[in-house]
Amino acid sequence: MYQILIVDDEIHAVEGIYSGVDWNKLGITAVFKAYTVRQAKEIFVQEHIDIMLCDIEMPQATGLELAEWVRECYPSTETIFLTCHADFKYAKQALQLGGLDYILKPVPFAELEKVLERAIDKINKESEMVQYSQFGQFWFQNQPMLIERFWQDILNQTVPSNPKAISQAAADRNISYFEDMVFIPVLLSIQRWYKPLSLRDEKILEYALKNLAEEILLESRKDRTIISLGNRRILVIIPIDEKQEDISELEESSQRYIEACSHYFYCDISCYIGEKVHGHGMLETVSKLKEMERNNVAYSNKVLLLSKPKVHSFDYKPADIRLWSVMLEEGAFDKVLTEAMQYLNGVDKDVLNADFLKRFYQNFQQMMHYILQTKGIQAHQLFSDLNSQEVSENATRSVTHLQVWVKYTVIKAKEYILSLEQSQSVVQRVIQFINLHISKDLSREEIANHVYLNPDYLTRIFKKETGMAISDYLLQERLRIAQELLVKTDMPISAVASQIGYSNFSHFSRTFKKHTNLNPNEYRQVHQKTLHS
Missing domain, CATH: 1.10.10.60 (Homeodomain-like)
Structure with a gap:
């Protein structure tokens, strides 16, 4: 049978839910109550909790933070969120797609009972899936946080990339690991957000992207691992049968994931699927995926395979920076901007890579600084603010980012120069x-x-x-x-x-x-x- 924990800083809200639901009908034999995040964690240590019903807005720590802790330490627990804010749009979409759910206060008990039934059904299905997984029973016995740290140590080279060292590191962490286990790593990279986001909104969306990856790519199986690498990148490690040849299903699920991210989470994201690899080859393969991601400056919302690398061609006509420089000296800012955009749009995508963008960025920046110098303007007078720095830092991430930077730089320089000339005697x-x-x-x-x-x-x-x-x-x-x-x-x-x-x-x-x-x-x-x- 099942046990549930209700977490809310409002005592009357907890008591209302406790008395308003027919727990026996749902097969829930024990209901625990907590009024702070600290109390909730203490109950998790003492009791096995199948379902957590949690308020989002609480003092000291939020329900999202508690859910993140539960996901790392007690991954088999299903979480349902409660909130008073009807306009909490990001969380609603994110949590629903991430395999959790969201209910608006005051809680309608009939709706809550339906959500609890779905949670229980999900718990039963996950339990059945683990039983049929070749390595699932071994990995399910360990806390995902330990497994995530195990892979991070391999990727950070804290653990040397050789079979004996990795096996020993797994044994030290009480992780059941075999040298002949085979994995496929998948790198997920957020290429850009469609709209400006606050730090809170971006954190919620990235949290939701991980949940969605667990739902679609991991299929909620506990023998698979998902790791945040930072810099808008997520790594999924999937154990497979060594004899398995076809990865078309993984390609299809990756494409579904991309489409869902684009539709619900306001972002472009690409998936980079690696080749089959043993644990001691993980670092090298992930490094290749990162390099593949770095050089993908032309395509958005794509599934790319390491086994099918893009062949870069270097047969291209470089930008005529000298001509543009003369045009800018004559004040033809709009004409240069038009030509720069036409040039970047006209470059063959097979030519484009990170090095190409970096060369164009450096040459164009040098030209702009020279023009400013001829006008007696120091570059920091224009481009030292936070917005300018952010646009510049992102310039070489993709052609789209580079075009944003070119337009921003030319227009800002033009406006400043014209303003200066008009104000000078x-x-x-x-x-x-x-x-x-x-x-x-x-x-x-x-x-x-x-x-x-x-x-x-x-x-x-x-x-x-x-x-x-x-x-x-x-x-x-x-x-x-x-x-x-x-x-x-x-x-x-x-x-x-x-x-x-x-x-x-x-x-x-x-x-x-x-x-x-x-x-x-x-x-x-x-x-x-x-x-x-």
């Missing part, structure tokens, strides 16, 4: 132009053309605002930079002259001495001694 723009082109032989006409003004008119307004002529400002800035380079570096004097726009060394020396009373070499000797004294 003519004199500020002239000073910025001079500072950016100090190494060139700038003429008064060239400077005036930059701000679309007559040279004489520009000279008058520049002197009115700064108190000096444009030529005097240009000379002042060149001499200031030359003085710093002579003192702080060992650059040849001819290189210093070239750095500030003097191609004639003699002319530079005469000009420098005229304004400092020392020639460049004398200036360096005097001031370097002062600097190091």
